[in-house]
Amino acid sequence: MVNFNEIPMFANLDKKFHKELHDSIYMKRFTKNSIVFYEGDESDYFYILLEGTIRLFKTSPKGSQVQINRMKAPTMIGEYACFEKEPFPATCEFITDGVIGLLHFDKIYKYLDDKEFSLGLIKSLTSKVILLSSLVHKETILSSEAKVADLMIEKISIFNRLRNNEIAAILNLTPETFSRIISKFKKESIIIVENNKLKILNSEALYIIVETNTVKECTNCIANFKKQLQLEGKL
Amino acid sequence: MVNFNEIPMFANLDKKFHKELHDSIYMKRFTKNSIVFYEGDESDYFYILLEGTIRLFKTSPKGSQVQINRMKAPTMIGEYACFEKEPFPATCEFITDGVIGLLHFDKIYKYLDDKEFSLGLIKSLTSKVILLSSLVHKETILSSEAKVADLMIEKISIFNRLRNNEIAAILNLTPETFSRIISKFKKESIIIVENNKLKILNSEALYIIVETNTVKECTNCIANFKKQLQLEGKL
């Protein structure tokens, strides 16, 4: 049973449409790792993620995956592709089990008479633009180190929730590169791991990394060296 | 004098609004190379490009520019940033002389009552999503060679209209890399330049480059070598 009040786009849609929505929406259940649609597919349906988490990714000719983003229910997927009658630019895969609601484009068109619905759709689209534009920023401006530093600043919780493999995928880095960067940050005393929780010791350094795209080799080396000498009573 | 019928978003807006638009729009003239707004600026105004051509680009910490796209009048610029109250993700610079119309966000909000206007705005947003998603594709999936090949397939005219410098900027390549790729394509007899016009000799090869991301080193070398030998009568 779908509660449209929970879905931002439909929440403010005139209630008279809700009954009709219930009748015209087609529900489909997916298991973990199953594919909702492939990059290049076309569709006349809106995909509404009602339950679970999905990820969108592109596949390069060599087979490597570039992750666009992860999305949690409730949200709309690929609505612009439908509006523009364009093929999906990415593959959609479930990370968990979940449910997708399918709604034919023709229905949507009718709802645009409702200002609140239009506004909801516009909001949904603008948030996609923001998302893509931040992706462009990450992929074109930030170096690998800056990507990691940026994620630490923005969403430190991810580092304690997900495996390093998955974080690397989110950042479109190889696990090796990611691991090396983490090691480097530890060596620089920018971060530390205490009882399996990552803690930021020097957030100033992280900001500098994001802004300049580089970690100065051994920022704290001299300071550490002095401390070492002090401990040994030589200073 | 602005003709709103020429601007897709306003064209279908109820005519009763046109008079009001004329009164509330603030026109600003720009010269070539002047900046409309900088990456990070915020604004409560819609920017409507009425005359001329602009380009949007990001600047990396090292000072290099990543071009997002070029746009010709008439079009809307950065409408999503305004909707989301987000800073502009890129700098906007005039390539030619031109005119921008500024319209306060509050006005826009009112026009959303008009379904055609909403739809126009939605269209404008979806086209931005498509644009960004194709940019993501170019920057994350395509190799340098594939980028050039792709542009040759999609818009050969650009190669005869713009300087190599500018084409390189559009593709976010250094002029050197771009030049090398062009030389390579010539050597591979994929393209040829006749009276300053670039012509594609082997479009099949271009498609293969885009799909596989690589030019097989000297695809035609063996064939050419055989031909050479035949000409010399040694075969």
Place this chain on the structure above:
DNA sequence: TGGAATCTCATTAAAATTAACCATAACCCT
């Protein structure tokens, strides 16, 4: 008006950088 000086753009080569790729070892946990 001719020609030197200056600029811009294009090309080429060599060096440096970044991050992926490959292989292998270490590490955990259940």
Place this chain on the structure above:
DNA sequence: AGGGTTATGGTTAATTTTAATGAGATTCCA
């Protein structure tokens, strides 16, 4: 113990950076 995960070393590929050069155009001024 063994599979998934993480770490690390060595190598390679792609592209940028730096530098040098050339080819046209433009300016400037005697």
